[in-house]
Amino acid sequence: MANQDYPLEAMLRPPVELYSSLCAGAAASLCFMAPHTILMSPQVGYGCSAVLASFACYRLQQAHQVLRYQRNLKRLSAFTITTNRIPASSRRLWLGQGFEWRQKHTQRLWDCKTVHAEQYIRPSRGYCLAREIERRAERQPWWQPLAYLTHLDTRLNPFRPLPPLGGSTILHGVELREHDQTLELENRSGHVCVYGTTRCGKSRLAEILISQDIIRGDGCVVCIDPKGDAGILKRMYAQAKACGKEDEFYVLHLGFPDISARYNGVGQFSRISEVASRISNQLAAEGNSAAFKEFAWRFINIVARALVELGKKPCYELILKYILDIEPLFIDYAEIYLARQGAKAQGWQAVISNKERSMKSVPPNMRGRAKRTCALEIYFSEQDIFDPVINGLRSAVRYDKTYFDKLTASLLPLLEKLTSGRLAELISPDYLDLNDERPIIDWLSIIRKKSIVYIGLDAMTDGDVAQGFGNSMFADLVSTAGYLYKHGVEEGLYGGEDNKLPKVYLHAEEFNELSGDEFVPLLNKGGAAGIDVVAYTQTKSDVEARMGNLAKAKQIEGNFNTIIMMRVKSAETAEILTSQLPTVSINQSTQVSGVNDSSTPGDSVHFTSRNEDRISTINVPMLEPSNIINLPKGQAFALVEGGRLLKLRFPLLKEVDTQLPESLKTMTTAMAANYKTSEGWWNDLVSSAQHYDPFAQHQTEPAHSSTDESQNEAETESVDFEALFEQNALHVNQEGEPE
Structure with a gap:
């Protein structure tokens, strides 16, 4: 050096x-x-x-x-590891291989932009000629044998094609010594946000982080995936099975109700008013809609209180049923309430039956209501009875039915979205159906059991339902976080420890699809209850567009203490990272040439010249947005621990064969068919090399390929990395303690 x-x-x-x-x-x-x-x-x-x-x-x-x-600067070696060699630690989260970006790297990057540096960063003439030969081989058969040789991905080929990563290799090539880069788990409680454009490696990074959380075994691991990536689902199950926790692995997928777990988003609560808040918060609250939202909250709360008093667990289907027709609920509750009063309401059945028979027409204010409802209402108005639930139901039935329908008009579309078709089986489960073997999950139980949960919202099929269901889950999780913060995870258990906080690792793929008013308190207060969020999105504008409010979008953005920035296509998104970095001083050389001549006859010196190099110092940003935009696939910058900038690259995971259950195999096959990804670029590279036919008369432009020799080379390099991991990574046992 x-x-x-x-x-x-x-x-x-x-x-x-x-x-x-x-x-x-x-x-x-x-x-x-x-x-x-x-x-x-x-x-x-x-x-x-x-x-x-x-x-x-x-x-x-x-x-x-x-x-x-x-x-x-021109080519980086392959970085692959097998899934059973993912480093894991009880104190640190492994982020990949890389180095800490400092002033010298900005200096080197600046040097690469000078004119004289072009010959060292641009492909050589031989490389360009090799690619030209491959293009000509498509139309001229006599070039094909030579094209086959130039296309071989082996070190013996000086003109082998570059891997299809795109971007600029300079950004990682400015440092020769890369090491394992980690994030302290204590700092992870400040939440992590991963930005990256489509097909740049976010899902593969998610697999690496989720695998470590499962291996660590110290908490519950949840992945919420709106679109449905089969690779993440396979990886989670494979890692759960490798850790002996396949019995605690659950899949809740709205697109596959036959083999999905069931979940009631309003069935668990600390206070009954939470049910109304979780549902009504998804309604518009601007302008005139705010009043209708308040009415909706009130009627949902009335129904929920009555259901709980009747010994029924609230669910979306029951709430929709009684919002559409609240009379049966009023009659059922009123009769049960009066029956419980004993001597205080003696003879109530005969009195109400007489009123019902003698009633010729219903009162004008209760037009459209049944006579039984009117008789009960008259009876309660004549008696000195005070019950909050009765009074709430009475106020609801006293409304004119058409007027009541207008007040709840904004609520019905939301409830119908969440209860249409077979979706109702998943989010309004029948707890008494013993023939239904699909498990019913709730946040408190899966957190206590340290379960592993994959939640697929099937947003590509129905985005509105996915958003509504996702927001309901977040609202339920926020409520659970409040309970855990106050009482701990072992409250109520025999021999439980007081105020013991759990660990919940929540991975939110495409979290802009899930962003809502419920997501903000989850980020604000979830860390205090042991919930660590890793959110993945594409651009800054995605969150703003979903929230519809710039202030709320910035509120969400400000709750992420760690930022991992992969390739993005928006300078505004890149500035989230670059605007937090300082300026640094770099040196630059300036060549100066000068000539002086003298016309003085008596002077002995008639001509002088000088050449000199002047070194000056200028201040430049440590990183520019264009550097983020030019990142290759699978690489990123990370701002961690309040200002430490890391340059990272992530490995391609080589999956160890794991037999999936038949139900999961059917699900992942369908998901893979509907959700395409190009992030497994190295597999495509190998496949194209194995099927490359140089003598084909009609062949498309040869993709970047790899031969068996390159596979052996990659495996050899992978073994070197694995040996490095064994030396540097701290592995943990099943109990989460360091070995």
Whole structure:
């Protein structure tokens, strides 16, 4: 490496150290083999040979550093690991391989932008010629044998194609020494946000982080996936099985009701008013809609209180049923209430029956109501009875039915979306149906059991239902977080510890699809209850568009203490990271040439010239948005721990074969058919190489391919990484304690 004592590093230049290394090596050989030719005794010759050989090795090592640096700017080695070798730690979250970005890396990046550096970062003429041969081979058969050779992905091929990662390799090539980069779990409670455009590797990063959470085994792991990525589902099950927790693995997928777990988003609560809040919060609250939202909250609360008093668990289907027709609920509750009063309401049945028979017409204010309802209402108005639930139901039935329908008009579309078709089986489960073997889950139970849950919302089929169901889950989780914060996870259990907080690792894929008013308190207060959120989205504008409010979008953005920024296509999104970085000073060299002449006859100097290099210092941003936009697939910048900037690249996971249950196999096959991804680029690379036919008469443009030799090379490099992981990573046992 260049000497850091000099102001300019000068790595983009010919490796002149090779010349002195060759000369020193030749002199060392001469001194060792024939010292008499230079008038040395053998003892002196051997000593000089050792000194010269050491100097030759030192200069060769410097030349190798320069050559390796220049090669690294053009091509990075493959980074793959098998899924059973993912590093895991009880104290740290492994983020990938990389380095801490500092001022020297900004300096090197700036050096690569100069004119004289172009020859060291651009593809060589031979590389361009090889690609031209491959293009000509499509139409001219005589080029195809040569195209086959130039297309081989092996180190013996100096013109092998680059992997289809896109972006600029310079951003990671400016540093030769990369190491494992981790995030302390204590800092993870501030939540993590991953930004990245479509098909840049977000889902593969999610697989790596989720796998570590499952291996750690110290808490519940939940992945909410609006679109449905079969790769994440397979990885979660495979890792759960590897850890012996397949019995605690649940799948809730709205697109596959036959094999999905069931969940009642309003069935668990600390206060009955939470039921109304979870549902009504999804209604519009701007302008005139605010009043209708308040009416909707009131009527839902009346229905929920009555259901609880009747011993029924609230669910969307029952709430919709009684919002459409509240009379049966009023009659059922009123009769049960009066029956419980005993002597206080003696003879009530006969009195009400007489009123019902003698009633010729219903009162004008109760037009459209049944006579039984009117008789009960008259009876209660005549008696000195105070019951909050009765009074609420009475106020509801006293409304004119058409007027009541108008007040609840904004609520009915939401409830019908969530209870249409077979979706009602999942979110309004029948607890008394013993023939239904599909499990029913709730947040408190899965948190206590440290379960692993995959939730597929099937947003590509019906986005409105996915958003409504997702917001309901978040509202339920916020309520559960409040309960855990007050009482702990073991409250009410025999021998339980007081105020013991759980660990919940929540991964929200495409969280902009789920963003709502319920997501904000989850980020604000969830960390205090042990909930660590990792959210994945594409752009800053996605959240703003979903929230419909810039202030709320910034509120969500401000709750993420750790930012992982993959390739994005919006400078505004990239500035979320770059605007938080300082400016740094870099050195630049300026060439100055000058000529002076003198016309004085008596002057002995008639002409002078000078050439000089001036070094100046300028302040530049540590990173620019364009650097984020030019990232290759599977690479990212991460701002962690309040200002430490990391440059990362993530491995391609090589899945170890795991037999899926028949139900999951059917689900993942259907999901893979509907949700395409190109993030497994290396698999496509290998496949294209194995099927590459240089003698085909009609062939599309050859994709970047790989041969068996390149596979062996990648596996060899992977073994090196695995050995590195064994040395550096701290593995944990089933109980989550360090081994």
